[in-house]
Amino acid sequence: MIANIIIISVLAFIIGIDDVSTKFFRRPLLIAPMIGFILGDVPSSLAIGATLEIMWMGIGNVGAYMAPDIITGTLISTSLAIMSTTDGNIETAVATAVTLAIPTSLLAQQLLVLIQAANVSLNPWAKRLAENANVKGTFWLIWPPAILTGLVRAIPTFIALYFGAGVIQTAVDALPELVIDGLQTAGAIIPSVGIALLMLAMIKKFELWMFLILGFVFSAYLNLDILPTTLIAIVFAVFYEMMTHNKATNAVATNHSVQIQEEGEYDL
Known part of the structure; x- marks a missing residue:
C-alpha cells in the first residue's frame, strides 16, 4: 500500500x-x-x-x-x-x-x-x-x-x-x-x-460597456438564467463582429480607392 x-x-x-x-x-x-x-x-x-x-x-x-x-x-x-x-x-x-x-x-x-x-x-x-x-x-x-x-x-x-x-x-x-x-x-x-x-x-472600448450594462439588466431585473443570457449575448456578439468587420472592410476599400486615385493623378 x-x-x-x-x-x-x-x-x-x-x-x-x-x-x-x-x-x-x-x-x-x-x-x-x-x-x-x-x-x-x-x-x-x-x-x-x-x-x-x-x-x-x-x-x-x-x-x-x-x-x-x-x-x-x-x-x-x-x-x-x-x-x-x-x-x-x-x-x-x-x-x-x-x-x-x-x-x-x-x-x-x-x-x-x-x-x-x-x-x-x-x-x-x-x-x-x-x-x-x-x-x-x-x-x-x-x-x-x-x-x-x-x-x-x-x-x-x-x-x-x-x-x-x-x-x-x-x-x-x-x-x-x-x-x-x-x-x-x-x-x-x-x-x-x-x-x-x-x-x-x-472591456477597453466604451461601446463594450453597453453590453455589460445590458447583461446586468437581463440578470438583475429580468431574472434571466445563465443559459438564455448567454444565448442572447452570442447573438449580440455576432452582430457586433459583423458590424465591426464590415466597417473595417469599408475603411480598407476607401483607403485603397483614395490611393489609386492619388497614383492616377500623379501619373498624369
Whole structure:
C-alpha cells in the first residue's frame, strides 16, 4: 500500500507541474482513472471521475480569484474512496469521494493562495532578467514556482493517504483563528478584484460597456438564467463582429480607392 501512496504522490507532483504549463491532466475525468489504474479499481474511478467532472464542470480561476483546487480534491478523494471501499461497491465509492472532495479542495485552495503569494516575490527578479534580456535566466526562473506548485499537491496527498482523512481536519483545526479569518477575508475580496481586472483587460472600448450594462439588466431585473443570457449575448456578439468587420472592410476599400486615385493623378 505504501508503494501505491508514493506513486500517487509522485503523480500529484507531476500533475501539479502540468497545471502551470500545458494543463492537460487537470480535469477529474483524466485524473481519477489514473488513480483507479494504480489502485486496481478502474470502474469505480471512472464513475468518481465523471461525477466530480460534472460537479466541478464550471469551476475555474477568473482573474486573481483562486478557485478550489480540483486537482488535489480529485487525487485525495478518489484515492481514499477506492482504498476505503473494500467491497467494490461503486455507489459507495462515489458517495465517499464526493464527501471528501469538497473539504480537501477547499483546504488545498488556501495552500495554493499561500504559494501564489510566495511566487509574487519572484517578480522583481523576473523584471531585472527581462530588462537585461536574460533569456536563459528567465527559463530557469519558471522552475521554482512549478516545483512549489507540484509540492503543494504532492505533500498533502501523501499525508492524507498515509495518515487518513482525519489528519486533514486536524491540520485545519490547528490553524490559528487569525490565519483562518485572514484567508476568509482574502477569499471574499479576491473574486471581486479578479473580475475587475478581467473586465479592465477585456472591456477597453466604451461601446463594450453597453453590453455589460445590458447583461446586468437581463440578470438583475429580468431574472434571466445563465443559459438564455448567454444565448442572447452570442447573438449580440455576432452582430457586433459583423458590424465591426464590415466597417473595417469599408475603411480598407476607401483607403485603397483614395490611393489609386492619388497614383492616377500623379501619373498624369
